[in-house]
Amino acid sequence: MLKRTSISLLFLFALFSFLPQTTFAATSVTGHKIIIDAGHGGDDSGSTACSGLPEKDVNMQIANDLKSLLEADTATVYMTRNDDETLSNNDRYTIANNSGGEVLVSIHLNGSTNPLTDGTQGLYGKIGKDKSFTQVMHNALWSGLSATPNFTNFGLTNFASGLLLKTTMPATIQETVFISNTNECDLLKTSGGARQQEIAQNLKNGLVNWFAQPTPTPKHGKH
Numbered sequence: 001m002l003k004r005t006s007i008s009l010l011f012l013f014a015l016f017s018f019l020p021q022t023t024f025a026a027t028s029v030t031g032h033k034i035i036i037d038a039g040h041g042g043d044d045s046g047s048t049a050c051s052g053l054p055e056k057d058v059n060m061q062i063a064n065d066l067k068s069l070l071e072a073d074t075a076t077v078y079m080t081r082n083d084d085e086t087l088s089n090n091d092r093y094t095i096a097n098n099s100g101g102e103v104l105v106s107i108h109l110n111g112s113t114n115p116l117t118d119g120t121q122g123l124y125g126k127i128g129k130d131k132s133f134t135q136v137m138h139n140a141l142w143s144g145l146s147a148t149p150n151f152t153n154f155g156l157t158n159f160a161s162g163l164l165l166k167t168t169m170p171a172t173i174q175e176t177v178f179i180s181n182t183n184e185c186d187l188l189k190t191s192g193g194a195r196q197q198e199i200a201q202n203l204k205n206g207l208v209n210w211f212a213q214p215t216p217t218p219k220h221g222k223h
């Protein structure tokens with residue numbers, strides 16, 4: 001009896017001495033420099049399929065949520081825009097290339113004429129620079145959001161975007177969810193920001209996974 005109690009106490013002591021480190025452990029984004037690009041802005045609304053909520057505004061909300069999550073883990077975040085500004089691709093990649101950031105995540109929402117279509121898709125520019133990063137980010141969004149009703153994995157697509165091609169670091173456009181989907185539109189409007197936060201959390205998970213890899217640096221000189 002006594003023996004058992006002391007073993008249990010020892011176990012409890014070991015558990016409690018462990019807890020603070022595990023709970024507040026640094027994640028893999030700690031100390032990293034991450035560029036967040038909120039898609040569209042200003043004169044460019046992006047998709048207007050969700051009445052009263054233009055894509056540009058949701059992109060900014062998700063970008064701000066992601067920024068907070070990353071900064072809470074002491075990552076350094078650079079934003080291509082902080083407000084409802086009109087930016088060209090040239091503006092965006094110039095800001096990115098001058099920032100010293102290691103990776104760039106461009107946040108978008110997809111659109112379809114079919115209001116039932118929903119899902120997630122990752123876009124990459126250069127295979128060597130962007131594809132593996134895009135895959136890791138896409139995987140995190142897919143695994144985190146796949147429980148959404150009628151959610152489809154649209155995989156990766158090559159997209160010759162100036163932003164992706166002209167940035168010097170691994171870069172990706174994530175078409176996170178379909179704003180044209182009736183369910184998503186409602187969620188984004190009425191969840192009090194919870195859906196935006198959920199998308200941001202999954203983007204953060206992707207960044208954690210990327211920086212946790214043994215060799216997260218881009219492979220130069222291919223394509």
Ligand SMILES: [Zn+2]
Binds near residue numbers: 040108109
């Ligand atoms: Zn967009």
